[in-house]
Amino acid sequence: MTDHDHSPTIVLNGDRHELPGAASALDLIAEVTGRKLNPDGTPADGGRLGIALAVDGEVIRRGAWSDYTLADGHTVDIVTAVQGG
Amino acid sequence: MTWTIDDVEMASRLVMGTGGASSLSILEDALVASGTELTTVAMRRFDAESRDSVFTMLQRLGIRVLPNTAGCYTARDAVLTARLAREALETNWVKLEVIADEDTLLPDPIELFAAAEELVLDGFTVFAYTNDDPALAKRLEDAGVAVVMPAGAPIGSGLGILNPHNVETIVSRAQVPVILDAGVGTASDAALAMELGCTAVLLASAVTRAHDAHAMARAMALAVEAGHLAAGAGRIPKRPLALASSPFDGMVAAQ
Numbered sequence: 001m002t003d004h005d006h007s008p009t010i011v012l013n014g015d016r017h018e019l020p021g022a023a024s025a026l027d028l029i030a031e032v033t034g035r036k037l038n039p040d041g042t043p044a045d046g047g048r049l050g051i052a053l054a055v056d057g058e059v060i061r062r063g064a065w066s067d068y069t070l071a072d073g074h075t076v077d078i079v080t081a082v083q084g085g
Numbered sequence: 086m087t088w089t090i091d092d093v094e095m096a097s098r099l100v101m102g103t104g105g106a107s108s109l110s111i112l113e114d115a116l117v118a119s120g121t122e123l124t125t126v127a128m129r130r131f132d133a134e135s136r137d138s139v140f141t142m143l144q145r146l147g148i149r150v151l152p153n154t155a156g157c158y159t160a161r162d163a164v165l166t167a168r169l170a171r172e173a174l175e176t177n178w179v180k181l182e183v184i185a186d187e188d189t190l191l192p193d194p195i196e197l198f199a200a201a202e203e204l205v206l207d208g209f210t211v212f213a214y215t216n217d218d219p220a221l222a223k224r225l226e227d228a229g230v231a232v233v234m235p236a237g238a239p240i241g242s243g244l245g246i247l248n249p250h251n252v253e254t255i256v257s258r259a260q261v262p263v264i265l266d267a268g269v270g271t272a273s274d275a276a277l278a279m280e281l282g283c284t285a286v287l288l289a290s291a292v293t294r295a296h297d298a299h300a301m302a303r304a305m306a307l308a309v310e311a312g313h314l315a316a317g318a319g320r321i322p323k324r325p326l327a328l329a330s331s332p333f334d335g336m337v338a339a340q
Contacts, residue, residue: 013130013131032131032133033131034133048140049173050138050140051131051173052168052173054165054169057165059165059168061172062172077169078130079128079129079130079169080131080138081127081128081150081170081173081174082127082128082135082139083104083105083109083112083126083139084102084104084155085125085126085180
């Protein structure tokens with residue numbers, strides 16, 4: 001196996017997570033939420049997604065998800081609203 | 086009479102929290118009974134197992150969402166959480182909460198102030214959960230927060246308003262709305278907050294952990310309205326002795 005086809009492994013919400021191959025932030029969010037997304041990060045079914053993503057402590061804006069390629073060793077947090085406060 | 090933040094007019098002066106409810110359906114029932122138009126939610130890692138979304142529910146009910154930074158101990162974490170909330174929920178509003186320790190859950194003034202300054206610069210409309218300290222409240226206002234939210238008592242304690250004098254002082258000096266946040270245990274606490282001149286009251290546990298959440302939500306709505314009316318009406322001065330309310334003229338006397 002060469003470095004080129006090695007599947008990137010990230011830390012997703014605190015756990016190791018192997019990506020199927022080269023993946024963008026948009027691909028990951030679609031996989032995790034099970035929702036189809038438009039290239040601009042909005043849900044294909046309309047409505048609001050209610051999700052945000054940070055890589056290594058920096059928020060990646062929704063519109064940049066499709067161009068953001070996840071790399072080996074990235075720490076990724078995907079958050080949403082929950083009851084509290 | 087409505088109150089306004091960022092040109093958003095709200096009639097209800099009861100801001101609700103969502104913590105402490107045993108189910109989403111009980112929470113929904115309580116929120117509807119409370120008549121609230123603004124409700125706060127926490128931000129946490131997405132869990133694919135939890136299908137029910139509090140955000141979806143609030144949208145369905147037409148209630149504006151106020152994300153909070155509950156659970157943050159440092160300005161750094163609070164700022165990141167606020168930025169994630171802005172992106173996820175598409176709002177600049179944030180209830181800034183930076184706590185000092187888990188026993189008191191009281192705000193850490195140093196971290197709170199640092200986070201408030203940074204978030205204001207970043208364009209947020211900051212609702213700052215603070216101690217019942219008039220000096221800190223003024224400093225937060227000067228830093229540009231939109232709302233000052235003094236704690237009546239520690240979160241979830243139900244101890245009511247431990248220092249009404251301080252809350253009254255904060256209100257009398259503030260040029261921004263003051264929302265009494267935390268510590269409310271029952272309806273009279275909410276009414277007192279409004280009588281002290283607060284613009285609104287934020288509470289969660291008092292309703293969500295009540296035996297009958299629906300009834301307590303309704304009680305809080307009425308208490309906030311009653312307290313607000315009483316504050317505007319003006320209470321009579323306190324006197325050490327009685328002041329007769331009936332005339333003495335024309336009294337009959339037994340022979």
